[in-house]
Amino acid sequence: MTPQDPGSQSTQRPGTQSTQNPGAHSPQNPDTQGPGSRALVMARIRRALADVPRAETPDAVPVERTYHRVHGDRTPTETVDLLAEHLADYRAIVHRADAPSLPALIARLLADRGATSVAVPPGLPDSWLSAVPDAVRRVPDTAELTPHDLDAVSSVVTACAVAIAETGTVVLDAAPDQGRRRITLVPDHHICVIRVPDQVVDSVPEGLERLDPGRPLTWISGPSATSDIELDRVEGVHGPRTLEVILTGSPAGPETAGQS
Amino acid sequence: MSGTHQATYLGMPAFPAAADASTRNTQLRANLRHATHTIRAKRATAVAELDDWSPLRAAGAAIKDRTLRHLDHYLEQLESAVTAAGGHVHWAADADEANRIVTELVQATGEREVVKVKSMATQEIGLNGALATAGITAYETDLAELIVQLGDDLPSHILVPAIHRNRGEIRDIFAEKMAEWGRPAPEGLTDAPADLAEAARLHLREKFLNAKVGISGANFMVAETGTLVVVESEGNGRMCLTLPETLISVVGIEKVVPTFQDLEVFLQLLPRSSTAERMNPYTSTWTGTTDADGPRTFHLVLLDNGRTDTLADTVGRQALRCIRCSACLNVCPVYERAGGHAYGSAYPGPIGAILTPQLRGIQSELDASLPYASSLCGACYEVCPVAIDIPEVLVHLRERVVEGGPVSIRGTRTVIKPAKGHAAERAAMRAARWALDHPRVLRTGQRLASRTRRFHPRRLPGPGRAWSDTRELPKVPEESFRDWWQRTRGESGTEGRKTT
Numbered sequence: 001m002t003p004q005d006p007g008s009q010s011t012q013r014p015g016t017q018s019t020q021n022p023g024a025h026s027p028q029n030p031d032t033q034g035p036g037s038r039a040l041v042m043a044r045i046r047r048a049l050a051d052v053p054r055a056e057t058p059d060a061v062p063v064e065r066t067y068h069r070v071h072g073d074r075t076p077t078e079t080v081d082l083l084a085e086h087l088a089d090y091r092a093i094v095h096r097a098d099a100p101s102l103p104a105l106i107a108r109l110l111a112d113r114g115a116t117s118v119a120v121p122p123g124l125p126d127s128w129l130s131a132v133p134d135a136v137r138r139v140p141d142t143a144e145l146t147p148h149d150l151d152a153v154s155s156v157v158t159a160c161a162v163a164i165a166e167t168g169t170v171v172l173d174a175a176p177d178q179g180r181r182r183i184t185l186v187p188d189h190h191i192c193v194i195r196v197p198d199q200v201v202d203s204v205p206e207g208l209e210r211l212d213p214g215r216p217l218t219w220i221s222g223p224s225a226t227s228d229i230e231l232d233r234v235e236g237v238h239g240p241r242t243l244e245v246i247l248t249g250s251p252a253g254p255e256t257a258g259q260s
Numbered sequence: 261m262s263g264t265h266q267a268t269y270l271g272m273p274a275f276p277a278a279a280d281a282s283t284r285n286t287q288l289r290a291n292l293r294h295a296t297h298t299i300r301a302k303r304a305t306a307v308a309e310l311d312d313w314s315p316l317r318a319a320g321a322a323i324k325d326r327t328l329r330h331l332d333h334y335l336e337q338l339e340s341a342v343t344a345a346g347g348h349v350h351w352a353a354d355a356d357e358a359n360r361i362v363t364e365l366v367q368a369t370g371e372r373e374v375v376k377v378k379s380m381a382t383q384e385i386g387l388n389g390a391l392a393t394a395g396i397t398a399y400e401t402d403l404a405e406l407i408v409q410l411g412d413d414l415p416s417h418i419l420v421p422a423i424h425r426n427r428g429e430i431r432d433i434f435a436e437k438m439a440e441w442g443r444p445a446p447e448g449l450t451d452a453p454a455d456l457a458e459a460a461r462l463h464l465r466e467k468f469l470n471a472k473v474g475i476s477g478a479n480f481m482v483a484e485t486g487t488l489v490v491v492e493s494e495g496n497g498r499m500c501l502t503l504p505e506t507l508i509s510v511v512g513i514e515k516v517v518p519t520f521q522d523l524e525v526f527l528q529l530l531p532r533s534s535t536a537e538r539m540n541p542y543t544s545t546w547t548g549t550t551d552a553d554g555p556r557t558f559h560l561v562l563l564d565n566g567r568t569d570t571l572a573d574t575v576g577r578q579a580l581r582c583i584r585c586s587a588c589l590n591v592c593p594v595y596e597r598a599g600g601h602a603y604g605s606a607y608p609g610p611i612g613a614i615l616t617p618q619l620r621g622i623q624s625e626l627d628a629s630l631p632y633a634s635s636l637c638g639a640c641y642e643v644c645p646v647a648i649d650i651p652e653v654l655v656h657l658r659e660r661v662v663e664g665g666p667v668s669i670r671g672t673r674t675v676i677k678p679a680k681g682h683a684a685e686r687a688a689m690r691a692a693r694w695a696l697d698h699p700r701v702l703r704t705g706q707r708l709a710s711r712t713r714r715f716h717p718r719r720l721p722g723p724g725r726a727w728s729d730t731r732e733l734p735k736v737p738e739e740s741f742r743d744w745w746q747r748t749r750g751e752s753g754t755e756g757r758k759t760t
Contacts, residue, residue, distance in 0.1 A: 040353050045331050048572035049329065052329050058334070148469050168538060185502065216553060219545075220541065221542075226457055229453040230294065237495060238468070
């Protein structure tokens, strides 16, 4: 049964003193709200939580993390194989290349798609595009690049921050070898290079702990897809219709020097 | 443009009336049956892949409980972190205030059009309608939301809002309506899902490329870091979150989680529970603004709109754990037959049956009927990734409807009366209690009932009619059990059984 709060006196709890926040009012909209709403909602919350003992701290509410860090016991090779399998499950096209053959593979994948232009993150290792003919226009990722400019670009080549085997996910964190979020979104063909095994982790918890929340993160598991029409899966709605992933073996050669 | 900004559910009939109509729609029932059975089977497979589902689910529930019990603390932490990262935080006590804040923020940009990521919170507050009133056109960019918007329709499912439509209906909607909203559908559009998706891609791409303002919700907000998270499949979310210059996110205050690490639990629970995938195709996280990557201005509108009233109910509070995965809809026998529209809310299905009456209160006939939109079979609780005991809350809310009692309305504790229509039931129960407490009265009543049994109607008059419309009244026996016992055993009850 609901314990009652007979009065409605404010039940300010320890450690929750109100801090007025200068950002609470949008500078260009001084009239958007009075200071009242913040105080009102906070007061409602504190009244609603009258049943919570005043001395209780957030950490006093138990959260048992008895779930697994990793599902299964794998060698690094097995982890990479699982990543490849799960990426393919969601219709990403998976390739493997050692460091010397990587440039030729990238050039071939662009040619196979008839790419006439390719978006290039500023920190992409130069060697990666060294076998791509000059006829394929390089479009550097700059702040001036508009969405319309990008819409005319065929393909994009990036590195990644980390890849998660159990879910078949690559994560981009907008580092210089991956570029702004938009370049992997608007062009219809994304080639993403993963350095194996060092950029591959087994699980979501392992992936998350490698990432910096302060950076914008994009988790990608296969190409854009929808199941909105009778739950039939259709690939390629708004994002890239084709995601090609290259697992490239490390002996870390000079081509990985540009990694941040 | 037609008057398509229908976003409110005002005036919807109570659940029984709405369900009575929708269950007769055989097309709807076929669509829903196919959809719910497909996705529930897939989900079971995806969940079975993780042998620690149970501990993950327990951790998800515990993290949410920790957050809710200290919501003020985490919201203050979130506000500071978002502000420090360059965002602006606004507080909205109710739907009107949230709509006003967003409208003014859009007006300040000078823009008349916005692109939207599918968002339950903006559905809940009827944002599109409010923007339309101010002369601002909101374009839904999720394929299903687009179908709903073009069809001048309402969403009927949390995850797949146009699930009540089949491909033929969608083709017709696109062919007839796309031109009113922008790029027309291609000539000779077929009903193949791939063709329909391509038509949507072309129709929406021009909007994405030109959009200056994006509006979203969020699946999670991280208090510790000020990070917002949007989970999606199509890439329309990424378009709206990164291409416009201004991003406005409207998020319920219950969506906060304490730490970045906590996402490891929810990013495992949510995709497998909702789309039955190991991971959804795209997840975007952002923390305030980033130089030259994504919007230059970010506004976060924190929405109460009944959440604090829900928080005040220690039984009903657990509904705020909900991560909107929609697993409960797909297993619910009532949802499968009635469809989402019958619930008269942005939140249909079992979670809607407990969330809506708490967010809006149970004063209206519709809202008072929702806790009864269930067979209490418990399947919803079984699949819930954050272990919300939906049946428990349903029963609790039924008691509130019938008995009245203490609730919180817009932050004020008050005692509500029993809902209208339940007065007769209460009177009958009171009379029954009195009769059962007085054996002589009970015996007299039973004998009277037996003697008049030939005259009993098969249907009840007055307020009982609705109940007896669909049921046969039980026949009264010739003799009550008490009388039978008295006659056959009573005289010699203490002497042992005559027959032996």
